Amino acid sequence: MTTQHDGRTGAPDPFHSFARRADRSDGLAHFRTRFVPSEGLVAYFDGNSLGRPTVHSVERIQKFLTEAWAGRLIRGWDEEWMELPFAIGDRLGRAVLGAASGQTVIGDSTTVLLYKLARAAVDAPRGSGRRTEIVLDTDNFPTDRYVLDGIAAERGLTLRWIEADPASGVTPEQVAAVVGAETALVVLSHVAYRSGFLADAPAITRIAHEAGALVLWDLCHSAGSVPVELDRWGVDLAVGCTYKYLNGGPGSPAFAYVRADLQDVLRQPIQGWMGSSDVFAMGPEYRPAEGMRRFVSGTPPIIGMLAMQDTLEMIEDRGIAAVRAKSLELTDFAIALFDEWLAPLGAKLASPRDPSRRGGHITVSHRSMRTVTATLWGRGVIPDYRDPDGLRIGLSPLSTSFEETYDGMAAVRDALRAELLRATGLG
Template sequence: MTTVPPTSTELDAADPLAAYRDRFLVPEHDPAHPLVAYLDGNSLGRPLTATAERLATFVRTDWGAGLIRSWGEQWMDEPTVLGDRLGQVVLGAAPGQTLVGDSTSVLLYKALRAALDHQQAVDPSRNEIVIDAGNFPTDRFIVEGIAAERGATLRWITPETQAGVGTADLEPVLTANTAVVLLSHVAYRSGYLADAQAITAQVKAAGALMVWDLCHSVGSVPLQLDDWGVDLAVGCTYKYLNGGPGSPALAYVRSELQSSLRQPIWGWMGASDPFGMSAQYEPAANIRRFITGTPPILAMQPLKDMVELIAEAGMDAVRAKSIALTEHAIRLVDERLVPLGARLASPRDPARRGSHVTVDHDRFAEVTQRLWDLGVIPDFRPPNGLRIGLSPLSTSFAELEAGIDAIATTLAEME
């Protein structure tokens, strides 16, 4: 007996998180920027209505009335207070291990350099960095720069694009010379979800340090960094954490490592006594040593609203909605895009998939531009991938279907 899958209308009616969509800002109609379906939440999350109010209040009170006094009253602790809340709600991290500040690129550089320098200080033969060739350009470029800077050797792995990095891929490259491994928890192109717990255990058993890029998983996939034994992790906050364009990134450093790691960009805010104006740099004894300059306090404010919204909804519920959305997306892709020559480029197993689905077609670069003009906004990744990014708290099943239909119509018109 064949089971008829539920329609978008039925899925929206049964969605326990449907009411949360009302918390997000609904833009006024703009003919220059029409909006029919937003399918790029894995690049930039939509703003919350509460965020507009929070920012206005912040300007009037914390900044406008508090002025410089607000530094002593609250702002000095903002990177770690907000970091601890993110650790509690979305990272599975105990207090004192997470901070917010800098960009993802800067924090990745700090984490990797600190990890490599520590490993080489303990054992100079540990001079190799492992990374996969399909990782996001920033990750690859930063690793290449550090290798050139420190005379380290890069060990590249090239897993199957749709399968992603697994323990079998790492087995041949992990040796007594491995210093640090950098991988993305969710692959930026295919959406492949790596087994972080198994890989972390494998890397640590080889005596190396494990650094995870969480950019495409934090806020959409439940994380347990403490339980998994992760050493260091970095993630952006403008995707599923809805922090806004260029919002500061987060960094996690396992508590046992903090006293022995020295990040390479020394600055006064990471010193043990920032206002002591000491002649020599002495790093803070805790996670604050990974801070460099003045934290971007204003840019941190939107994160406060989204982390509380996720706490209210619960990460398990967010993940369940994410799976339901991507399963529905794949059904629609099979039904409406595959007959037009498209190919699914993401894992079919939901346990191995994050919150976006990638579909390949040689004409998707042209299709994407036309879709944007129509107000349907997916994302394109070369050479031929159209990414459908689904934010569980702001995306409806009907919006997803409208987007897929527009892709199909546009593709058919171009054939």
């Protein structure tokens, strides 16, 4: 790409020059060649919703179909597949979650795993008697709110709502104000799905524990982008998807984390044969397996968990700290472009400017963003839209360049400007 010039002065655009320099010094730049090219793509701003496929994942899945599945047939279960959810889970735990082995498993959707762990938590035996409240926030992802509403109805519990600002997120002070002797469980997202606000997980976990409650963190927008230290933070439970920054593919299975000392205490509610102590005994009654196997229900989705291994390999290579460092550089750059190009058009930044409080995406708000998003999709620039009036810009560090970020933000500027002219009858 040739150097861009400032339309007002004719001088080389300093933002474009910065992008080119940043790409040359990017220690993760070589990973971009590992992703399958997308025809007609100018900029992909939706890595926080669906990651891009890797070249190796295509080869891995094809090889599995022709060799492992066709070649081994049902023997594959005894040879590898039965243990694959735990092997990949341990690998994900080490590379991404700060979790020692034996605490993470791959399987089911985020919704199902959230239900399993939340339901098990509120039914957990407690020496001080039954607790009757679940704490959550009004801006959490719909699945979290819907699942917890259903559990509350099933178990006769009360939902204690934290009113969260969509442009920020839940603070430790807000949690401290609502937890107490009746709190059974606190369920929050580590990174807010709309604003990208990064919650203070260690502080909130500590506050919940001081009240005698368990904590379940939703890591869907954290895993693979933001460093997580579940063991060090003393987290009880966590769930997250693998098709965002982990590039597992559409509908790839989620992961569940249960702290080691809780595994034989909690009884998960979907008692399937794969979670029993002797899977092939086919006994008359359910006896839960020890450890993380008891949180498995049905047959593991083996093909669905193959692709994420390639991203785990990249993260293992350079470390999650390097991924986070580039993520912050990309979002800082996007915010600088927002200030220069979009703020003068009336757009608002609906994400934290403080990098320590920001996850891997930013949201730009304007009343025209629904229309702008549709326009951009037709031009090969792919963000996504979230009410109210928010265009989300998800910058996946392993697959996104600074020049791609520049090109995409320039397209947002041009589309918004054109829409404003059209709305005023000048376009």
